[in-house]
Amino acid sequence: MEQFESSIIQRRKLPPLPALRAFEAAARHLSFRMAAEELAVTPTAISHQVRLLEETLGLRLFVRHIRRVSLTPEGAQLYPVLREGLDGFARAIAALYPQSRRAVTLTATTLFTARRLIPALAAFRAQWQDHDLRLHASEEVVDLRRGGADIALRYGDGPFPGLIAEPLCRERFGVVCSPRLGLSAPADLLQTTLIHSEWHRRDMQPDWVNWRSLADLDGLDTTAGLRFSDESHAIQAAVAGHGAMIASLVLVEDELSQGVLCHPFGPVIEGHAYHLLTTAENAAREDVQAVMAWLRTVVPA
Numbered sequence: 001m002e003q004f005e006s007s008i009i010q011r012r013k014l015p016p017l018p019a020l021r022a023f024e025a026a027a028r029h030l031s032f033r034m035a036a037e038e039l040a041v042t043p044t045a046i047s048h049q050v051r052l053l054e055e056t057l058g059l060r061l062f063v064r065h066i067r068r069v070s071l072t073p074e075g076a077q078l079y080p081v082l083r084e085g086l087d088g089f090a091r092a093i094a095a096l097y098p099q100s101r102r103a104v105t106l107t108a109t110t111l112f113t114a115r116r117l118i119p120a121l122a123a124f125r126a127q128w129q130d131h132d133l134r135l136h137a138s139e140e141v142v143d144l145r146r147g148g149a150d151i152a153l154r155y156g157d158g159p160f161p162g163l164i165a166e167p168l169c170r171e172r173f174g175v176v177c178s179p180r181l182g183l184s185a186p187a188d189l190l191q192t193t194l195i196h197s198e199w200h201r202r203d204m205q206p207d208w209v210n211w212r213s214l215a216d217l218d219g220l221d222t223t224a225g226l227r228f229s230d231e232s233h234a235i236q237a238a239v240a241g242h243g244a245m246i247a248s249l250v251l252v253e254d255e256l257s258q259g260v261l262c263h264p265f266g267p268v269i270e271g272h273a274y275h276l277l278t279t280a281e282n283a284a285r286e287d288v289q290a291v292m293a294w295l296r297t298v299v300p301a
Contacts, residue, residue, distance in 0.1 A: 171271030193243030194225030
């Protein structure tokens with residue numbers, strides 16, 4: 001029997017490991033771009049490795065669509081076997097280093113990461129010195145069930161199938177500006193430059209048109225003013241006194257408390273909730289629980 005097993009091992013011929021890793025990551029994310037981010041290479045490199053694997057096997061593993069990919073029946077057959085094998089390698093290697101530390105990956109939007117998470121990192125480090133945290137800032141939704149991250153902060157009311165969802169707070173939007181502008185009533189906006197910004201999800205974006213309707217300020221020209229593709233730049237322009245903008249009162253909380261921005265009058269646009277999301281498996285981990293406890297202080301209800 002040992003001689004038989006030895007002969008099988010000697011005859012084992014596998015495709016190159018980089019090609020197998022590229023395929024597994026692309027299959028897990030169903031995205032060459034997200035696989036490239038995970039493996040710290042370019043999408044072109046992922047595509048090249050997948051092509052190499054397909055040529056080696058003589059099989060098509062993906063169907064290429066516009067801006068997405070899907071698995072062929074052969075790819076769907078190979079993926080779970082390869083995933084389990086790589087997971088087994090990871091577990092075996094981790095077992096060799098029982099004292100090694102694993103960083104918890106938290107994904108959130110770029111603006112939320114910059115304005116609420118990064119400023120609060122010192123508090124996390126002071127309280128949770130035994131745990132490491134990795135911030136993944138992206139406008140794309142990361143699939144927690146496929147292992148892209150351990151925890152997610154998402155804006156929206158769901159549903160979030162297959163995940164544990166905990167609402168943290170509900171967003172509110174209102175007019176903010178520098179106190180130096182001296183605005184005290186909605187009518188003052190008729191003589192004020194309006195600042196506009198573009199959201200990744202325009203269907204969720206509160207804007208001057210929404211606010212004008214609530215305020216019943218028909219004379220307000222919502223097409224004029226300064227426009228920014230990045231909301232953080234729009235906030236900086238408001239702080240500098242270049243005009244007034246509709247901003248998240250959650251994300252400019254620091255500027256409001258410091259007095260560099262003010263919220264001089266209503267109405268307020270009610271937004272969606274921020275949700276803290278994770279899988280049932282991750283929720284049982286001590287390090288994930290620590291990060292979630294910290295997040296509850298960063299985004300209080």
